[in-house]
Amino acid sequence: MVSNWTEDNLISIRERVYIHIKDLILEGEFKAGDRLVERELAERLNISRTPIREALFRLESQGFVKTVPRKGVIVADISEKEIIEVFTILSSLEVLAAKLAVQKLDDETKSKFIACINKVKACLQDKRESDYSDLHFEMNHLLYSSAKNTKLYEILSGLSDYIKAFAKLGYKKTGRAEQSMEEHIKIMEAIVNQETEMAEFLTKIHIENSRKAYIESVKKGEKK
């Protein structure tokens, strides 16, 4: 009987290390091209090298770092072209997620969406910009999970993290954050109202706008 294998949920050192290093990359502590030396990390975290290596390999297969055999590990150096490619994929998959979210909408998810909408609206009125990042994360994951498709959730989360780590989105200056929030509200309202095509359309526009904002921020960055 293989049943009770999947139940338990303990946390191992390598799991913590993985989360830790990934966070450092997502937060920009480790930047593209930085070398991640096993021994240094091991000393820094006061553990042996094995869990470090396991975490690094895991990060590699998700595209966050790049390992060159016999040389070492560096934080992935993602080109703008690749980021734009990821936006293209996101466009397809978030539209799919929106469609599925409408199809599979149940009462529990519905109330989650409504709660989220109100939260975002309150945040916008108070102009609590500090909460924008967390809220953005929360909205995305609510949308991703409400599609009720395990693999889709994993892929979208991965791509979303990827964008977070490597696309330095210049939100604050462009006022894109507010616009993005409002787009999200409309998307969520469409889902709650079960308007499939509207939800798909709004999602497509939303990603398109995000992509444009990214391209814009890249251009500005190059000029200086």
Added chain:
Amino acid sequence: MVSNWTEDNLISIRERVYIHIKDLILEGEFKAGDRLVERELAERLNISRTPIREALFRLESQGFVKTVPRKGVIVADISEKEIIEVFTILSSLEVLAAKLAVQKLDDETKSKFIACINKVKACLQDKRESDYSDLHFEMNHLLYSSAKNTKLYEILSGLSDYIKAFAKLGYKKTGRAEQSMEEHIKIMEAIVNQETEMAEFLTKIHIENSRKAYIESVKKGEKK
């Protein structure tokens, strides 16, 4: 089968182990629920446990095995529901790939497609069923790569492997293989002729048919 281990020290051991174990899962040698014991594998391949573990963790992050801390690793037990979910994702992404393939079509890719079409046609006429599996693989990867989107290629390859490993497609008996080949030919012809919408439409139908064939084969399997 495990003989050629000492030759070619060019790539690392963990890389070979990863490919080896993944192949065993894809070929059905290791089935869902099977335990993968580090020590057993290490003895079987005559190496130490470290490279085995690295390979296993890598397989985990791609969804082929499942590890439970302090307990061990088992080959993922994928439900029919999850397979169908993956078909849903494939539908979106292969349609996207078809669209991109048309948009980014260049002469080199074009001739590859034409060569592939002829190859498949010849194979169909001769009824060389043994080649079907390889050809299917070849066609898919030609389509995936011609979208010229690195991440999309990775995701599609992963999902394709996933289907291969866990959906036991009953091709031969249903005549689905021939039908699938013909669908592929039409898709590739549409791409070569730069008919975007036709390529998208045919791809969508193709995945839909594959999904139906899978569901059919599952039903039959349950009856016996």
Added chain:
DNA sequence: ACCAATAATAACGTATCATTTTTCATAACC
């Protein structure tokens, strides 16, 4: 200034120890 030889460094893989889980046998209880 450039090339070769050597030393230092870091990744790769093995061996070993420690901890946890599982299994199996014995015993107690219903």
Added chain:
DNA sequence: GGTTATGAAAAATGATACGTTATTATTGGT
């Protein structure tokens, strides 16, 4: 007599330390 508890032994994973090999940096010589 059969089922469940308990505990010790075996087995498997988690982590560390160590040796080896390959790459990189440095030094010395031409």
